[in-house]
Amino acid sequence: MVRKRVHPPMELEGTILRGRSFDPVEGRVVIEDGEIAAVEETSTNSDDVILPAFVNAHTHLGDSIAKEAGGGLTLEELVAPPDGLKHRLLRAASREELVDGMRRSLQFMRSTGTGTCIEFREGGVEGVEQLRDAADGIDVEPVILGRETTDAMEASDGFGASGANDADFDRERRATREAGKLFGIHAGEVDSSDVDPALDLDPDFLVHMVHPEPHQLDRIDDSEVPIVLCPRSNVVTDVGLAPVAELADRTTLALGTDNVMTNSPSMFREMAFAAKLFDLSAREVLRMATINGAEIAGLDRGVVAEGREAKLQVLDGDSDNLAGAQDIVRAVVRRAGQADVNQIVL
Structure with a gap:
């Protein structure tokens, strides 16, 4: 029993x-x-x-082993699959190192008020299992979106796609829909070329949306697809800043800290940065750091x-x-x- x-x-x-x-x-x-x-x-x-407690709506915890590596590199040089610096470092690390790094980041997140994160988890099924091992005994609850294979999606809470220019994700989108699981995708981080194909997938949420074209803003308005902003990450990787006022008029916005490699997973820091950078009220920013992220993940918190x-x-x-x-x-x-x-x- x-x-x-x-x-x-x-x-x-x-x-x-x-x-x-x-x-x-x-x-x-x-x-x-x-x-x-x-x-x-x-x-x-x-x-x-x-x-x-905060809901960190976009994390990459796997690169906790590589904090502040690759200073001065472009976004593609840092994180583009399969041979960006991040991916090379992940391949070179042992399982023990990866699990310990993620556990430390989860512990830090807990100490800075975060109770939940939505994690885009590299490494297929093994990567999902590594994060579950890292989270064992820690109260922070990761909503894990597997990457790279549908098997990873089936073993986790959904699928986290890199970007529509990287691959055809139609199969993964159909699989998540049939399984009733989350499908999130990066879009508009470097330019607008991957925004329309990302929207064509009818995702549950988009991440970044730094460079939407006017017609893409209209599509976001029509679909009301939620968007997770990562402003500190966008500044570090020098891709620009999302048009937050235009996006806020059209859809729900949440906040994420993105790669531990480039930013600490502190929602306090992300909120302060966003509040001082954008024309948003404190209540709007706090909502982005709490209930909006929870609603994206389908959680009652x-x-x-x-x-x-x-x-x-x-x-x-x-x-x-x-x-x-x-x-x-x-x-x-x-x-x-x-x-x-x-x-x-x-």
Whole structure:
């Protein structure tokens, strides 16, 4: 007989960033068996700030073994399959090294408030198994999109395609649709040439979309396909910046940190960068880092509301960094960091 895991009841008190609008209310979050049972407004003596754990909507954790390798290389030289620097380093690494590197990145993600990531996982079925081994015993839940083979898709939560100019992904798209699994694809990172064929696949989401043409923006508007932005990555690889205002008017946007090789998988850093770079409100950016990514992955989390999964983080609102904040949502997005995290509830 399989026994259902029972979680002990828990109460969190402080300023709650409640609902999709992250309205700050003083009160208590009651958690029962891993679910938010109640969000109660009441006076407390706590300076804590309670908000959803982040959903990092685009990662490549495999290259955790190669942090800051290849400075000055172009995007193609860094990551283009099959012989970009990243792929050469992955082939040269042992399984133990790859698993340990990913485990360390998952642990770092947990310490910086991330509870879930959507991972484009190289290495076929073996790559999927490596990440599962890395995640064993760590509360961060990777939504794994296998790459390279339909077998990897069948062994994981879906398929993460490199780009429509790299190969014909019609078979993988049909397979994910038949299996009811996620299909995501990179598009518009270097130029617009792969955007139309990517949209023709009717993906569940696109990644990057730095260079859409006007007619492609219209197609995005019509399909409402969600887009995951990776602004720090786009700056590091010098491909440009996505037209965020135009995209935000047309569809749902989420945030991802992309390759660990070039950027730390910290959603605090990604949020601060996006908030200061683009004309987006703090609430929009926080939504991109939480519920929007969760909805792309089909997960019932990313918001503090009754009936939702209790995937939460608790920040110290009286830390030297956050004390005196006049707008707590803006402070969380633009200045909070790892040192402010008091507790992760996953």
